Amino acid sequence: MKPPSEKSAGRRKSGPSFEPLQPHEIELADFFVRMAGILGVPRSVAEIYALLYVSSGPLDFDHIQGRLGMSKGSVSQGLKFLRDHEMVLSVKEKGARRERWQPTPSLAASLVALLRSQVLPALEQAQPGLQRVLADAQQRGAQPEVIERLSRLNRWNSRALELAPLLLPPPGS
Amino acid sequence: MKPPSEKSAGRRKSGPSFEPLQPHEIELADFFVRMAGILGVPRSVAEIYALLYVSSGPLDFDHIQGRLGMSKGSVSQGLKFLRDHEMVLSVKEKGARRERWQPTPSLAASLVALLRSQVLPALEQAQPGLQRVLADAQQRGAQPEVIERLSRLNRWNSRALELAPLLLPPPGS
DNA sequence: CTGATGTTTCAATAATTTTTGAACTGAGGC
DNA sequence: GCCTCAGTTCAAAAATTATTGAAACATCAG
Incomplete structure (x- = not known):
């Protein structure tokens, strides 16, 4: 698909060239x-x-x-x-x-760090919002089923935040 | 950015219209x-x-x-x-x-199913390839360090595949 | 069977993400 | 200071992914 034009790689100035991947x-x-x-x-x-x-x-x-x-x-x-x-x-x-x-x-540690950086901020940021959503539903007298779902979501979020530092210890431990 | 043109939503034929999200x-x-x-x-x-x-x-x-x-x-x-x-x-x-x-x-079960469908196929498909890469490295007499890395990767992959059915039981159990 | 309703398909378009490369910065060496 | 090397930045281009909507399909009621 791409034309076989010289990409910047392959040759640098007049420097050494590198073999493509095996x-x-x-x-x-x-x-x-x-x-x-x-x-x-x-x-x-x-x-x-x-x-x-x-x-x-x-x-x-x-x-x-x-x-x-x-x-x-x-x-x-x-x-x-x-x-x-x-x-x-x-x-x-x-x-x-x-x-x-x-x-x-350790590749394992690397993956953990990666997950950390993606999941934790999302959980943290969500915390207050989720609580608000639940409170809102209770105030509006929503269906018990919905209240139950939102409660569970909140509990999960909290537990995940508590467990996170244990399972995914921050750098240097 | 988008012009406020009537998108197909909002009104269906002459049918009922729906309120936007709260x-x-x-x-x-x-x-x-x-x-x-x-x-x-x-x-x-x-x-x-x-x-x-x-x-x-x-x-x-x-x-x-x-x-x-x-x-x-x-x-x-x-x-x-x-x-x-x-x-x-x-x-x-x-x-x-x-x-x-x-x-x-169960949202938990849902997430598990989702992960399953993403991770498992990748692990399965990778299995033979990873083994080949390791065998290749051994045959070429690569550095012990590299061999060690590739061995570990293989072990991981295998273990993950063994554990998968236990941790992430397929639908209906 | 026929028409109406409800849903899927998919090519075209839009939105988003990734990559590129040229200009820029900074750290030495002379 | 000035020049070169090593790497960074970031706006523009390319590639990828998601969404749209019109046409096709399916199903059911009559």
Whole structure:
């Protein structure tokens, strides 16, 4: 579909060029892309993570960009996302100019951090609103069935908020 | 942004018109929309569910369309989605022509069904691919660190698949 | 069977999200 | 200070996803 025009990737200035992904790398990337999709994480982010995950050592910015054939902007934003969610950490050797990236040791912890950042704010923000909706229904003398539903929703929300810090401990514990 | 042109909703032929959502209904809808967003469920679907959730009795197609001011197509697709995921069930009174909808008793069960349908297929489909990626890495004599990562990923996947039927029992148990 | 009603389908359109890349910033090195 | 390198920002373009609505289909009453 796309014309085979030189994308910015593939060759940087007159610098080194990078080989495209190998079949086994593509397969893993597909898996991560799919899983990420469920959580609403963009493809490019999943691809970066997958590449770091199958790579032997940490990779620098240009390697990531080159091997994935993706724009600087995407690599920068993707790494920012992964950093923010503690899914990736940088290893800057002393004297070196550029940062090199590798996946955080525990993928489980990474996923937890990701879920946290998505679900918790929603629950927190919803709390007062849900209470108001329930109070409103009671005041209006709504059907018992509706009141019951809204009560249950409130209880759930509260319990989830109480449990959250236990199940999904904040960074550093 | 949109011109205030008569959308198909609001008035059907010369039929009854429906009042727009009340503030308390909007608040609940916002909550469901947010939560749905995390799972990648479209806004229109969440809105339908929210409306049924705060309503006293089952609602028919036209009521849903009218109160939400949304197209027939969206209502139809939205109900299909909710039906497919067992989040909603229809109550057709004998002799009545139209179906009337209400939320499934357990929201918990509904969410479980939803997750099931998203996560399980991904895990299943990934299984052989992941095994291949690992075998490949072993054969190529990849770094022990990489092998270890890929092994862990495989173990996870397998365990998740084993546990799935226990934690997320298929419909009818 | 026929007409009316209720629902689904799906191509076109609209809205949203993601990606790109060029301009910009900041940190060293000289 | 000035230049280069490393990375960020963000407006515009591309890609994706959701919604619309008209036409097709289905079902039931008469």
